[in-house]
Amino acid sequence: MIAVIDRQCSLRAKAEVVRFVEGVGLRVQVSETETESLLAIIGSPPADLADRLEAMPAVQEVRRDSPPYALVSREHRPEPSRVRVGNVQIGGNEIVVIAGPCAVESRDGLLEAARAVVDGGGALLRGGAFKPRTSPYSFQGLGEAGLAMLAEAREITGLAVVTEVVAPEDVELVASYADMLQIGARNMHNYRLLSAVGEQSKPVLLKRGLMATIEELLLAAEYVLSAGNPRLILCERGIRTFERATRNTLDICAVPLLKEATHLPVLVDPSHAAGRRELVPALARAGIAAGADGLIVEMHPDPDRAFSDGRQSLTPAGFKSMMDGLEAISEAMGRKLLRPQS
Ligand code: PEP
Ligand code: MN
Numbered sequence: 005m006i007a008v009i010d011r012q013c014s015l016r017a018k019a020e021v022v023r024f025v026e027g028v029g030l031r032v033q034v035s036e037t038e039t040e041s042l043l044a045i046i047g048s049p050p051a052d053l054a055d056r057l058e059a060m061p062a063v064q065e066v067r068r069d070s071p072p073y074a075l076v077s078r079e080h081r082p083e084p085s086r087v088r089v090g091n092v093q094i095g096g097n098e099i100v101v102i103a104g105p106c107a108v109e110s111r112d113g114l115l116e117a118a119r120a121v122v123d124g125g126g127a128l129l130r131g132g133a134f135k136p137r138t139s140p141y142s143f144q145g146l147g148e149a150g151l152a153m154l155a156e157a158r159e160i161t162g163l164a165v166v167t168e169v170v171a172p173e174d175v176e177l178v179a180s181y182a183d184m185l186q187i188g189a190r191n192m193h194n195y196r197l198l199s200a201v202g203e204q205s206k207p208v209l210l211k212r213g214l215m216a217t218i219e220e221l222l223l224a225a226e227y228v229l230s231a232g233n234p235r236l237i238l239c240e241r242g243i244r245t246f247e248r249a250t251r252n253t254l255d256i257c258a259v260p261l262l263k264e265a266t267h268l269p270v271l272v273d274p275s276h277a278a279g280r281r282e283l284v285p286a287l288a289r290a291g292i293a294a295g296a297d298g299l300i301v302e303m304h305p306d307p308d309r310a311f312s313d314g315r316q317s318l319t320p321a322g323f324k325s326m327m328d329g330l331e332a333i334s335e336a337m338g339r340k341l342l343r344p345q346s
Contacts, residue, residue: 090164202231242277251279
């Protein structure tokens with residue numbers, strides 16, 4: 005629920021509304037537009053709350069049918085939010101590309117990949133140290149040793165790093181190394197994990213679950229914001245459908261739908277959607293054409309020997325060529341492809 009208050013109204017009257025809402029055990033978050041103060045009511049409001057709010061002189065209007073994800077909704081915050089990761093801003097005019105291997109496998113392999121990211125003009129380095137694998141017998145990641153390799157790669161190349169966290173008890177450790185924490189598709193419904201990343205201050209990249217609706221993704225996002233962390237980025241990475249020709253089906257509709265529903269930046273992951281590297285550049289272009297703020301792609305110095313997701317990982321040359329192909333489409337969208345170091 006969102007209560008609208010005239011910006012010109014006195015601070016005292018505004019404070020009275022906030023006190024009233026807090027008095028019934030709910031929280032309030034205020035966002036200001038040029039003319040209005042928008043009060044998102046956080047929590048589960050009692051049935052008569054809207055009527056009682058409307059009776060207050062400071063309240064212009066109560067939006068009773070506003071979406072259940074007040075904090076992430078555009079209704080609450082009409083302007084797009086920008087999220088800074090290291091010294092890169094996501095959600096502004098620039099298209100940001102995150103690239104790197106699916107998993108951190110070795111120090112040398114990661115450094116080679118990181119140099120290839122720089123070379124191709126990627127803005128951030130990805131790589132999983134904790135891997136949520138479908139089979140318990142598959143490579144599970146190097147854990148803290150992998151995080152230390154990511155930190156060293158950042159030191160050497162200057163690229164800020166994005167890595168996945170799979171359990172609430174690991175959040176503090178991962179946040180002590182990473183510049184952005186990734187919540188993977190399999191964990192989009194892990195509500196304790198969502199709250200845990202919401203209770204710390206590093207930015208979070210939230211991937212859509214394999215079977216999640218847009219509303220479920222937005223409610224998962226609400227968990228992070230309502231726990232106190234506004235630095236959140238969403239990612240469409242393909243959903244599971246009847247189609248077997250690709251690993252998943254990239255739901256390109258999700259991009260404009262999310263941009264309409266929320267102020268949060270939206271990325272596309274063409275790698276996990278396609279499952280085959282040949283398809284990645286086309287899906288990457290489609291993502292940007294649909295309005296995404298950037299991409300996260302898998303790239304490996306020797307994909308055929310990768311411990312995970314090699315089939316969908318670009319080679320360094322393939323990455324560079326994909327980046328070249330994104331220049332024109334970014335420009336056509338009135339945006340600019342960020343290529344910091346290439
Ligand atoms: C990954 O980024 O390597 C990954 C596991 O992604 P997803 O959670 O989207 O499957
Ligand atoms: Mn992967």
